[in-house]
Amino acid sequence: MTVLGEVALWIALPVALWGTVVSFVGGRFRRSDLVLSGERTVYMLTLLLLVVSAGIIAAFLGNHYEYSYVANYSNRELDTYFKVSGLWAGQRGSLVFWTLLLSVFASIAVFQNRRRNREFMPYVSGTLLGLLSFLLVVLLFADVNPFERLGFTPVNGRGLNPQLQNYWMTIHPPTLYLGFTAFAVPFAFAVSALLTNRLDSRWIAITRRWILLSWFFLTNGIIFGMRWAYEELGWGGYWFWDPVENASLLPWLTATAFLHSIQIQENRGMLKVWNMGLVVTTFLLTIFATFLTRSGLIESVHSFAENLRIAYIFLGFMGGMAALSAVLIVYRLPSLRSENQFQSFLSRESAFLFNNFLLVGVTFAVAWGTLFPLITEGFFGETRNVGPPYFNSVNIPIGLMLLALMGIGPVIAWRRASRRNLLKNFTVPVLAAAGALGALAVIGVRHSMALATFTIAVFVMTIVITEFWKGTRARARIAGEGMWSALVSLVRRNRRRWGGYIVHAGVVIVFTGLAGAAFDVRMEQELAPGEAMSVRSALGTEYRLVYESLSHSRPRVAEGERENDWRWTALLTVYRDGDRVGILRPERRFYPVMEQQSTEVGIASTAFEDLYVIPKEVDLESGSERVTFEAKALPLVPWIWYGGLMVTVGALIGLWPAARVAAPAAARRRSRPGPLPAAAAG
Amino acid sequence: MTALIGGVLLAAGVALFILEPVFSGRSAAFYGGDDDFDEGAARRRVALTALRDLEYDRATGKLDEADYDALKLELSREALMHLGPDQDSGKGVETEAIRVARQLEDEIAQIRRAIREGMQCASCGHVNAIGARFCGHCGKRLATGAGAAAAASDGGAS
Numbered sequence: 100m101t102v103l104g105e106v107a108l109w110i111a112l113p114v115a116l117w118g119t120v121v122s123f124v125g126g127r128f129r130r131s132d133l134v135l136s137g138e139r140t141v142y143m144l145t146l147l148l149l150v151v152s153a154g155i156i157a158a159f160l161g162n163h164y165e166y167s168y169v170a171n172y173s174n175r176e177l178d179t180y181f182k183v184s185g186l187w188a189g190q191r192g193s194l195v196f197w198t199l200l201l202s203v204f205a206s207i208a209v210f211q212n213r214r215r216n217r218e219f220m221p222y223v224s225g226t227l228l229g230l231l232s233f234l235l236v237v238l239l240f241a242d243v244n245p246f247e248r249l250g251f252t253p254v255n256g257r258g259l260n261p262q263l264q265n266y267w268m269t270i271h272p273p274t275l276y277l278g279f280t281a282f283a284v285p286f287a288f289a290v291s292a293l294l295t296n297r298l299d300s301r302w303i304a305i306t307r308r309w310i311l312l313s314w315f316f317l318t319n320g321i322i323f324g325m326r327w328a329y330e331e332l333g334w335g336g337y338w339f340w341d342p343v344e345n346a347s348l349l350p351w352l353t354a355t356a357f358l359h360s361i362q363i364q365e366n367r368g369m370l371k372v373w374n375m376g377l378v379v380t381t382f383l384l385t386i387f388a389t390f391l392t393r394s395g396l397i398e399s400v401h402s403f404a405e406n407l408r409i410a411y412i413f414l415g416f417m418g419g420m421a422a423l424s425a426v427l428i429v430y431r432l433p434s435l436r437s438e439n440q441f442q443s444f445l446s447r448e449s450a451f452l453f454n455n456f457l458l459v460g461v462t463f464a465v466a467w468g469t470l471f472p473l474i475t476e477g478f479f480g481e482t483r484n485v486g487p488p489y490f491n492s493v494n495i496p497i498g499l500m501l502l503a504l505m506g507i508g509p510v511i512a513w514r515r516a517s518r519r520n521l522l523k524n525f526t527v528p529v530l531a532a533a534g535a536l537g538a539l540a541v542i543g544v545r546h547s548m549a550l551a552t553f554t555i556a557v558f559v560m561t562i563v564i565t566e567f568w569k570g571t572r573a574r575a576r577i578a579g580e581g582m583w584s585a586l587v588s589l590v591r592r593n594r595r596r597w598g599g600y601i602v603h604a605g606v607v608i609v610f611t612g613l614a615g616a617a618f619d620v621r622m623e624q625e626l627a628p629g630e631a632m633s634v635r636s637a638l639g640t641e642y643r644l645v646y647e648s649l650s651h652s653r654p655r656v657a658e659g660e661r662e663n664d665w666r667w668t669a670l671l672t673v674y675r676d677g678d679r680v681g682i683l684r685p686e687r688r689f690y691p692v693m694e695q696q697s698t699e700v701g702i703a704s705t706a707f708e709d710l711y712v713i714p715k716e717v718d719l720e721s722g723s724e725r726v727t728f729e730a731k732a733l734p735l736v737p738w739i740w741y742g743g744l745m746v747t748v749g750a751l752i753g754l755w756p757a758a759r760v761a762a763p764a765a766a767r768r769r770s771r772p773g774p775l776p777a778a779a780a781g
Numbered sequence: 782m783t784a785l786i787g788g789v790l791l792a793a794g795v796a797l798f799i800l801e802p803v804f805s806g807r808s809a810a811f812y813g814g815d816d817d818f819d820e821g822a823a824r825r826r827v828a829l830t831a832l833r834d835l836e837y838d839r840a841t842g843k844l845d846e847a848d849y850d851a852l853k854l855e856l857s858r859e860a861l862m863h864l865g866p867d868q869d870s871g872k873g874v875e876t877e878a879i880r881v882a883r884q885l886e887d888e889i890a891q892i893r894r895a896i897r898e899g900m901q902c903a904s905c906g907h908v909n910a911i912g913a914r915f916c917g918h919c920g921k922r923l924a925t926g927a928g929a930a931a932a933a934s935d936g937g938a939s
């Protein structure tokens with residue numbers, strides 16, 4: 100199977116190159132047989148890449164340590180579960196997986212449009228196949244071939260990094276990769292629109308759902324990543340502005356900007372060049388994120404270790420794509436002229452525009468901070484890092500402005516808003532926010548950024564809820580429906596709008612959860628069995644932790660095998676305000692194969708806060724049962740996950756295909772179809 | 782050995798499948814399809830959607846009459862501008878775009894009717910926000926919107 104996978108990888112490259120050439124040639128010279136051949140190539144590449152991936156997974160499952168990739172990311176003792184995820188555990192496999200997902204999305208796009216939008220398709224498949232060819236060239240010729248052999252067969256592999264042995268880690272990377280690769284489809288349509296000079300709103304109409312799909316996966320991928328960091332890294336945080344995290348945030352930011360700015364193009368025929376720029380930028384950032392995550396470019400500036408060859412190849416590719424896209428956009432500038440002008444500063448258009456500036460501003464700030472070590476290295480010969488203080492001081496204020504815009508945008512009128520419009524819609528939310536601010540100040544909240552966050556959150560939530568309430572009531576009155584069915588039909592009639600509002604509400608909740616970090620309380624204490632420690636959260640909950648015992652376990656294994664991990668499990672009874680609420684079993688693990696330690700934290704959640712227990716120091720050798728625990732009371736952290744779930748739901752509502760109104764036979768006979776049953780009869 | 786045979790078969794199968802159109806002359810379409818895109822229809826749909834939302838905004842009291850009138854004029858003009866020549870050509874087949882446009886028109890008509898019949902005060906003519914029971918201008922009791930709208934629906938949209 101593995102050899103077949105390797106063969107398939109070699110077959111894939113000429114196939115992809117053939118497809119690229121015939122698609123472009125077929126499109127240019129109107130050879131429809133070549134176009135069809137190109138589209139079939141897309142399907143066949145998916146098949147071949149499935150074989151390649153199956154080959155890699157088979158090598159993992161069969162413990163084929165003669166392959167260096169397998170030897171580096173697995174060992175005999177690893178769970179089957181993590182062996183399968185070995186496909187994306189390291190750089191080489193990740194590249195294969197990325198390529199596979201890209202080909203799957205390409206196949207879906209081609210299949211979806213087998214009878215529609217035909218003018219675009221030769222260049223769409225050509226662009227996607229070109230990308231696939233590039234990735235295959237990298238896989239085969241840039242020292243990252245996953246099938247590279249060591250020349251000897253080690254008895255066992257080096258094992259998987261313990262931090263990656265967590266179930267979120269099997270879900271998080273694929274989700275993120277789905278987001279990255281799905282964005283290649285809108286990019287391909289954009290290129291095709293530029294090449295064919297069909298720059299009306301069509302390509303946007305075709306790709307809107309793709310963009311939302313990509314955004315959906317990116318959002319979930321990022322949230323899963325936060326979840327993984329929170330549970331596995333064992334320090335009670337979920338985001339550190341680490342290069343890899345930032346890399347996944349960058350395309351998310353520009354994709355979010357794009358989702359908003361296309362509405363101006365659709366409604367007002369403006370910002371066409373800007374939108375093209377955003378599509379290209381987002382796409383390039385997805386590529387950047389992928390290679391940054393796995394190339395070790397940023398880390399390698401400290402060590403000059405890894406092969407930087409792949410970094411240069413990717414940078415060159417990105418530069419080339421950026422240049423080509425720029426040339427195409429400039430060439431088509433006459434077709435990208437704006438049809439309208441901004442009429443007023445106070446209008447929904449300018450709210451959207453402002454939102455775009457802010458999002459792009461954050462993108463630049465994050466990119467600058469991420470690349471800062473490289474920049475200082477290049478110019479001053481000395482590596483400097485900017486830490487979380489830089490990112491927080493720049494991004495929190497901008498984030499708060501964005502948050503406020505989420506409230507302003509939906510109710511401000513298109514084109515130009517009158518003072519009456521503003522007064523009418525903002526009086527109540529502003530009063531509600533002011534009330535919240537007053538109440539928080541009275542109960543003694545003094546942290547300025549947290550105060551600002553909560554106040555703005557109340558402002559936005561009031562607006563979102565009012566919108567839903569008013570809309571539902573109006574719908575109920577107009578259509579004579581009950582409140583529930585009015586709400587459902589309201590949302591169904593304009594999924595993007597109402598789905599968007601739900602996303603906004605979710606983001607507000609996430610922000611509120613993030614602001615909770617201002618009130619973290621931590622306590623560290625060394626305990627012997629039977630002793631207890633207490634921690635009082637900012638919300639006033641009194642937690643008492645009684646350390647019961649420490650147990651040491653080594654899993655049973657077959658003869659000749661070693662254990663993957665040894666575990667020291669502490670048993671703690673948790674009392675919340677005097678009531679016994681449960682038991683936590685935080686662990687310290689030692690991975691003999693990797694010779695590394697890791698921590699499994701214990702988390703006790705309520706709807707409003709988490710108690711987070713870290714066994715900080717465990718004496719693994721002497722057999723002493725004294726353990727130093729760190730207990731953290733983290734208010735509002737659960738809201739990040741609730742908010743994330745709400746964002747997901749909102750995005751799904753926006754994504755859900757509009758129920759195609761099946762045209763009844765009567766409609767085909769030119770009678771008048773409509774939402775009203777009476778219409779067909781009348 | 783089996784892997785090699787498998788590889789050869791795989792390569793042959795793939796090559797056959799992708800090269801077949803070139804030899805047999807089988808081809809993919811360049812144009813069209815069942816729901817060919819029409820820029821005019823798309824613009825019209827956008828304008829109609831905006832108009833529909835405008836009606837809702839007015840009905841929910843987000844916009845007052847002056848703003849409403851100004852925006853309505855602009856949007857109606859846009860919707861009319863993109864009323865393509867094929868809109869009522871009697872070709873017999875309705876495209877998706879036209880169908881959607883019709884639905885939007887019907888919905889707009891429905892809202893306007895509801896407002897006219899339910900929310901406009903019978904005695905002073907003031908247009909009230911949807912949901913109002915009493916006129917915001919003269920204080921008279923209003924005919925309930927739901928009843929009026931139901932009557933409107935029964936009348937059909939044509």
